Amino acid sequence: MSKQKRFILQENEIPTQWYNIQADMVNKPMPPLNPGTHEPLKAEDLFPIFAEECAKQELDMEHAWIDIPEEVLEKYKFYRSTPLVRAYELEKALDTPAHIYFKNESVNPLGSHKVNSALPQCYYCKKQGVTNVTTETGAGQWGAALSYAAKVFGLEAAVYQVKISLHQKPYRSIMMRTFGATVEGSPSMSTRAGKDLITKDPTHPGSLGTAISEAIELAITTPNCKYTLGSVLSHVSLHQTVIGLEAEKQMEMAGEYPDTVIACFGGGSNFGGLAFPFMRHNLKDGKKTEFIAAEPNSCPKLTRGKFEYDFGDEAGYTPLLPMYTLGHDFKPANIHAGGLRYHGAGTIVSQLIKDGLMHGVDIPQLESFDAGVLFARTEGIIPAPESCHAIAATIREAKKCKESGEQKVILFNLSGHGLIDMTSYDSFINGDLRNYELSDEEIARNLENVPKVL
Numbered sequence: 001m002s003k004q005k006r007f008i009l010q011e012n013e014i015p016t017q018w019y020n021i022q023a024d025m026v027n028k029p030m031p032p033l034n035p036g037t038h039e040p041l042k043a044e045d046l047f048p049i050f051a052e053e054c055a056k057q058e059l060d061m062e063h064a065w066i067d068i069p070e071e072v073l074e075k076y077k078f079y080r081s082t083p084l085v086r087a088y089e090l091e092k093a094l095d096t097p098a099h100i101y102f103k104n105e106s107v108n109p110l111g112s113h114k115v116n117s118a119l120p121q122c123y124y125c126k127k128q129g130v131t132n133v134t135t136e137t138g139a140g141q142w143g144a145a146l147s148y149a150a151k152v153f154g155l156e157a158a159v160y161q162v163k164i165s166l167h168q169k170p171y172r173s174i175m176m177r178t179f180g181a182t183v184e185g186s187p188s189m190s191t192r193a194g195k196d197l198i199t200k201d202p203t204h205p206g207s208l209g210t211a212i213s214e215a216i217e218l219a220i221t222t223p224n225c226k227y228t229l230g231s232v233l234s235h236v237s238l239h240q241t242v243i244g245l246e247a248e249k250q251m252e253m254a255g256e257y258p259d260t261v262i263a264c265f266g267g268g269s270n271f272g273g274l275a276f277p278f279m280r281h282n283l284k285d286g287k288k289t290e291f292i293a294a295e296p297n298s299c300p301k302l303t304r305g306k307f308e309y310d311f312g313d314e315a316g317y318t319p320l321l322p323m324y325t326l327g328h329d330f331k332p333a334n335i336h337a338g339g340l341r342y343h344g345a346g347t348i349v350s351q352l353i354k355d356g357l358m359h360g361v362d363i364p365q366l367e368s369f370d371a372g373v374l375f376a377r378t379e380g381i382i383p384a385p386e387s388c389h390a391i392a393a394t395i396r397e398a399k400k401c402k403e404s405g406e407q408k409v410i411l412f413n414l415s416g417h418g419l420i421d422m423t424s425y426d427s428f429i430n431g432d433l434r435n436y437e438l439s440d441e442e443i444a445r446n447l448e449n450v451p452k453v454l
């Protein structure tokens with residue numbers, strides 16, 4: 001067994017196509033529906049909101065491989081390939097026979113995987129003559145990535161950031177403005193949706209759901225402006241598959257194949273990005289890899305949500321999506337993993353869970369930070385609070401291996417670094433963080449507001 005620690009691909013080995021798992025799924029995701037008529041949406045129906053190419057990719061059930069545009073590949077080369085790393089020191093600390101690998105998506109100047117999709121979304125907008133893009137962001141990773149990508153392709157960006165996150169983590173809004181974007185806390189007074197929310201609840205802390213409503217409203221009411229999204233949608237996961245496709249080649253270099261693939265879960269894009277290329281071998285070649293999505297126990301749509309047609313945003317502007325959901329107006333507890341505070345799961349992942357091809361696990365906040373601190377002290381990287389959930393799930397699996405003596409190969413995604421989230425580590429180390437419990441009654445009550453379609 002090689003003792004090599006980091007596995008890196010040469011520039012000419014970076015994948016030139018993304019993998020569209022929808023083409024290989026036996027049960028396709030159910031279609032998004034027009035909320036008024038309940039008719040299945042066609043790509044053209046999405047053109048007013050999204051770049052046309054993204055709308056087509058969203059509903060593409062046919063092509064398993066989609067070319068990465070040359071202009072996007074060129075920008076990927078600024079930071080890709082990202083390293084695959086064997087976490088020898090973490091293994092040692094856990095005294096586990098498991099082999100633990102992580103794909104390090106934190107090593108780009110934006111600090112998370114999100115730029116992998118920001119670049120193509122902005123490129124496709126530019127290509128069709130769009131001048132402005134708008135979006136929502138939680139902790140700010142997506143907003144930062146989008147602001148950078150917009151600048152790279154010569155677009156103006158307007159970002160709605162979840163208000164509580166904007167206040168907890170001011171540095172990312174400064175990053176966005178450094179790249180030239182304008183940033184507003186959501187709910188804001190600049191849209192009808194924002195005004196309505198503030199009228200109902202003046203202290204509304206905001207959520208990804210409120211910020212999405214505002215960004216979509218701006219896109220629809222502004223000429224030549226398109227909306228972009230950092231997660232949940234199928235085309236976003238598609239762009240993120242560059243992670244798993246690289247990892248596949250790198251695992252080969254390491255002479256191993258994962259028994260277990262783990263990623264944290266907000267809307268599903270970093271999970272899908274790492275998992276889908278490996279899952280294709282479960283679907284097509286009889287591999288038996290286990291896929292685990294790690295969500296916060298305070299926002300447990302995968303493990304305790306319900307499969308329903310629901311809105312993607314709080315105000316109900318989006319099409320109805322078939323998803324595991326906690327209800328579109330669910331208000332998640334104020335945990336530090338802002339990128340995981342979303343009420344629903346993407347349509348692909350929701351179908352895959354229904355079909356038993358993957359499953360979720362719930363991680364309490366304190367367990368996530370315990371894991372993050374152990375990872376920092378062993379591997380020398382301070383992980384994003386979101387990524388800490390993947391590390392915690394990995395540690396659970398590695399501990400099971402210690403008990404059973406199984407030498408499993410575990411691969412997880414380090415979706416981002418935590419260097420701009422140090423206030424959350426400060427709170428954790430000071431003992432000021434806590435866990436949040438969510439009762440079955442609360443979940444059931446919130447699910448009453450889901451439109452009854454199924």
Ligand SMILES: *Cc1c(COP(=O)(O)O)cnc(C)c1O
Pocket residue numbers: 112113114141142230231232264265266267268269270271339340384386387415416417
């Ligand atoms: C946004 C984000 C996530 C969660 O989003 P997904 O689309 O589920 O991947 C996870 N980790 C980091 C670092 C993020 O920025």
